[in-house]
Amino acid sequence: MSFMNRLATAPDPTATALGRAIKLIGIGKNGSKNLTPELIAECRQSLLTDADPLQKGAFIGALLAKGPTAEEQTLENLWGKGAFAHPTFLINKLCPDLPPKLFPIATKLLRNDHSLKPSEAHQLGDFLFDESYSSECCEVFRGLAVSILRVRHETNDEYRGLYEATMQTITPGFQQIACVTRPLLQLAEPFDGVEHSYLITPLLANFFESRGYGVVSMVGRTPGPKYTLNAHDLFLHLGCPMLQSNHELDTPPDPYGWVLDQKALSPALDRWVNRRRTLLKRPFLSTLEKLLNPCSARVLVTSVFHITYQMKMAELALMAGFDAVMVLKRGLEGSLAPSTSRSSGVLCAVRTPQGHLFFQNFDADLPTFTEYRTESDESVVNPQPHDNARLIRQFLNDEKTENEAFDNQVRFAKALFGRGLNWIEGQLK
Structure with missing residues (x-):
């Protein structure tokens, strides 16, 4: 064997x-x-x-x-x-x-x-x-x-x-330059997902699409230690097709942008998922898999589990060829859904065409975000992808759901990331 x-x-x-x-x-x-x-x-x-x-x-x-x-x-x-x-x-x-x-x-x-x-x-x-x-x-x-x-x-x-x-492990179809007519933005959060909350990643993709970006969400099988729900599961339940090469970026995306499965991007990375489940602790791949930029995206939107890694993630994103990055701190369970009760915020970084680096923090305690603040975040018992997908579809169609905490979190995320994106676009002009 x-x-x-x-x-x-x-x-x-x-x-x-x-x-x-x-x-x-x-x-x-x-x-x-x-x-x-x-x-x-x-x-x-x-x-x-x-x-x-x-x-x-x-x-x-x-x-x-x-x-x-x-x-x-x-x-x-x-x-x-x-x-x-x-x-x-x-x-x-x-x-x-x-x-x-x-x-x-x-x-x-x-x-x-x-x-x-x-x-x-x-x-x-x-x-x-x-x-x-x-x-x-x-x-x-x-x-x-x-x-x-x-x-x-x-x-x-x-x-x-x-x-x-x-x-060097990525498949030939993703080694070729993407031909797109608008700037690309990449979403990536920890691949192990969440156990006590819902993900809002597809709605963020839709939000950035509305800002004029083509959006690619990086997903893959969970390497652990969480096994309940991750973005890979959620996008599959939404029926989103998975990219097989950069050639497919010339086709219009669905409401949630393009989705890139790690297995299609790099079988070598996917083979490491089982190893990582045995290793238990997160190796370097937990960071690098979010930073890979095979589609030549200009902006990375990501998150960190440990706050001390926020600046390192920004530095590594610029190293990986992104022109700009937003790194969320204290997302729910490390995801791209910001906490509405704890101190959250985004660190933005850009490399200008002249090669200058600039950094800016936008914290959740700014007065402009007061309306979204709550005493506590909702704790979801055993979140399931079909329930999460239903909330995503409902919010996309009606701009609200029966879950007020979910709605508030989505609106807060749009306001927070929108503020960061405004700053980034101002710096890159």
């Missing part, structure tokens, strides 16, 4: 000892927690017997990036005393069939004292997507590498190299 088929039939990754450990230590620089003695013992037993190779790599990578405690340090005895302090030795033990050209990158990642250069990150990305390296040892390294990058936070240089490697 192939490794990818084993992934599809593997036990619940959140229930394994390593899975539970990864959820504690794979959080980030400041949020990771230490393992209990009981969990350390369970992980030791799993590493000796039935550890999933991806989780094995992700666990070790997160542990080393976090910095092991004295008790956690004892796990190194599984490979040899002092193994955690000798990167070359540890890589040879964990990944004996790793291609020799990757050993310098592997040891640099394990040393955890220098970030990768763009060229090194590009080389790493090429390996991550190359399915000819399909052994379990190579899967250990895949888990190890993306876990280290995630816990210590990827640098912009690393993102640049990984972005270039990812763009």
Whole structure:
């Protein structure tokens, strides 16, 4: 059985000892927690017997990036005393069939004292997507590498190299320049979607269409940890056709613009969805998949789950070739639906034709947005795509639904993003 088929039939990754450990230590620089003695013992037993190779790599990578405690340090005895302090030795033990050209990158990642250069990150990305390296040892390294990058936070240089490697995986139909007569705007929010709220993404697409833009919404299968409802599900329930190449951008879009499924864009990216479900913590792909710009869109509208990533997302969007970007903070569950009760807002960034960069924040507490503010946001129990699609259609036809909270949220989003777009258009003139 192939490794990818084993992934599809593997036990619940959140229930394994390593899975539970990864959820504690794979959080980030400041949020990771230490393992209990009981969990350390369970992980030791799993590493000796039935550890999933991806989780094995992700666990070790997160542990080393976090910095092991004295008790956690004892796990190194599984490979040899002092193994955690000798990167070359540890890589040879964990990944004996790793291609020799990757050993310098592997040891640099394990040393955890220098970030990768763009060229090194590009080389790493090429390996991550190359399915000819399909052994379990190579899967250990895949888990190890993306876990280290995630816990210590990827640098912009690393993102640049990984972005270039990812763009090389897109299908030929999306490598050709799009022929459109109006500027394109791209919508992209976390692909894992929501569990306690409704999405408004198709209505945002319709709104930006009314402002004179062709709109492309980036969607894909959920990589987890949420599995209830995402934009991919919603657009399918609305009956929206999925783009198969840039040639189709010369046809008029339906009321919700064009929709680009990650599976059609890059089968290599889609194959990583099952890996990401096993890894549990979001690797670099959760950021990069929103930034890919195969249709040469001019403006990106996206969101971030962690507020500290708002500026980084804006910088990366400009790096990816967008002329302008709006990044929403504190969207409901990280989506493009802004919260009406918490401090929300958008960060706008532009690169002018002269090459100058400008940034501007529009916060939700501005007086112009007062009418939309509420004491709390609606919490939806088990939101379903058919219910969400019904609200979308009803609002599009009648400009209101029976759900006042939903209506208010859509109107607030249009006002907020409209304010940001006005500023962007003024800067790009």
